[in-house]
Amino acid sequence: MIVSLGLARRRVVVVGGGGVGTRRSRALVAEGADVLVVAPFASADIAAMASRGELEWRQRAVSRADIEGAWLVVAATDNPTANASITLWCEEQRTWCVNAADAEGTPARVAAQSTHGDVAIGVVSLGAADPRRAVRIRDALGRVIDEGDIDVRHVRAREGRVMLVGSGPGAEDLVTVRGMRALAEADVVVADRLGATMLLDRLSHDVEIIDVGKSPDHHPVPQHEINDLLVDRAKKGLTVVRLKGGDPFVFGRGGEEVHACVSAGVSVEVIPGITSAIAVPGLAGIPVTQRGVAATVVITSGHLGPDEATRAALAEGATVVALMAVGTMGDFMAAALDAGADPRTPVAIIECGSTPRERVTRATISDASLIADETGVKPPAVIVIGGVALDGLLASKVAATPRP
Template identity: 55%
Template sequence: MTALFGLDLKDKPILIVGGGSVASRRVRRFVAEGARVTVVAPHISDDIERHAGHGDIVVHRRGVAPQDLDGAWFVLAATDDPVLNDAVAQWAHERQIWCIDASDASKGTARQAAMSKHGDLGVGVISLGAPDPGRIRAVRDAVAAHLDGGEVDLRRRRPGSGRVILVGSGPGDPGLITVRGRQALSEADVVVTDRLGTAELLVTVPYDVDVVNVGKSPDRHPVPQREINSLLVGRALEGKTVVRLKGGDPYLFGRGGEEVHACIKAGVDVEVVPGITSAFAVPARAGIPVTQRGVSTSVLVTTGHAGADPASIAAMAAGATVVILMGVTALPGIVDAAIAGGCDPETPVAIVENGTTVHERVTHGVMADIVRRADETDVKPPAIIVVGQVSQPGLLASAVAATPEL
């Protein structure tokens, strides 16, 4: 009879006998779990050598002896000699130490599950009969894809301490949220969301999840930040898992730091799930690399709310890429200040509206005429403004033509 258990390997002494490919894979797994790993083998792989060089593990380059198991909490017998692996498994059995026999799982006292992690859940798959690693990995991957796709309700069933998870939803395309972000939505009892770029993501949320919209719309002012902070903390103190779903990345002009501070101050557990920021993703999707060898080697990100601050003007004048978020209304003032501050009026500018969505539209111009062009095309928020030589139309195509052997 085989049972599946979870073992806490952190800071536990683990012995791995063998230095080949099987041992290398398991070393990575044990190191990732925070175990104290010792490898005993006459010869070791390059991968194990690198781990040893980084100080992740201890290596003894020699044959194994029974006394090497003394003090170990867990043993992996992974040499290319089945007889030796069986002997190591027997030594472990005599010492009442859990052991995986890589040659024949039936001769060990443990089997390692093919495992995937999903937030604070772990899913493991093992063979109950003859070992079949390829099969259990295939099953694990299929289950993991189902969970990570938001297809399973992962909300806690037992009452417990509440928590807040700040999730960056990405630049607009729902496919650009991170895997952990989708997992967090599946765990949510409450979702506190901005208006921008989150509607499609909320389609998969169960109907009985409380969705609170605190964003700004044309006929509604945004909820003050202090009230949002109070809402997050209050619902978490009720024992709820609260997901704060924010456009882009929570820490890039998203006031994520203020919300995290409020949670910490109230003693609420808080996790931050970074998002793909629109500052880089929107230009990239529109064919604009914010840095390009031989064109621009630095990039500055700013907000239109700050106007034409000295750092932005200096960056534009120096030929760096400047990405402006929330800058449509402030664009005329930014242009005037930039030109007055020494920026070349012929500097290319691109404005990308509704980036990464089906409504994406790009308006090109130069510093001297971009305000007029924006008026003619009736540019509206949300939009990303990219200033610099990287904004030239067809830049990548021209670069390929100029350097055919990249």
């Protein structure tokens, strides 16, 4: 029978300070157990954990008194006779014992375990111990869960909650592992137009999908109604994923949604995403900072045009990354020139970054608006202004030069 033991604040004794004892001690500390290590000598890791007060280390040979009151004992010495004696002591006082050197000689075994959100999986061998095989199976099962290929929605009634998930810049394989796990738990997904929307195709047919996507000239669901949707579904005991493009807190109004949930007494979690402001230029070969070129990057929203911080950054030669700025590109270029920026400063316009439709348009401050019009640049696009946007910068590491 496989049983999960809650060891938080419970006394666990690890006898032995070598490799096995160190691994077990580290895992038990992470579980919140009250760990006692008994060993004449121990690894640097155990010594460091003891110095930080994360566990207690008794630097001597083990005695029967050390295991009194323990919930679990791990016999991990390099002496089979000592391990057998510890196992016998535990058997006599009915304490669970794991003999790391002889799994078949004790009634308890440590499973190869991994945690995936609020689900833990464990694999043990029946009969002769085979830890490497168990780890291989555990990892394979874990990958299936992390990739969202198993429906892990809750069946029993429970308190509803909201998870704000950043889906990244657009490519479905750029969402985080935790984001995929959240989608696999979702009863409801409230989705934007941008981001990795193809992930929705992987959901079970009975997951409610609510499209609240906005485009520059079309806002079908006002923000306050989105907030109300999240709260309403969570109040019904459902797990709600708010799937957002990029990162929820980078021009995603995620802060407003968190505030609405907190105000309504709804549990809310933020799962960060890869922001398009950094990732899209990076995928196009543009580092937003580069030694000798730019040590500062300013990320700004294009909706209201350039603010004073953006103008100052343009004047100082910092990298400026403008999101949602296709419609105000002319204002940004004019502001850069008014601030004294070199008209030859490179500009890169990256449309539909990270997707098969990605297109990169190169220009300078002086002609970016004209070239964008001529080439039909359309949102969504990320605009990068600064020396880092020079074509071929990664290969040559040269400073900005005039556009041919």
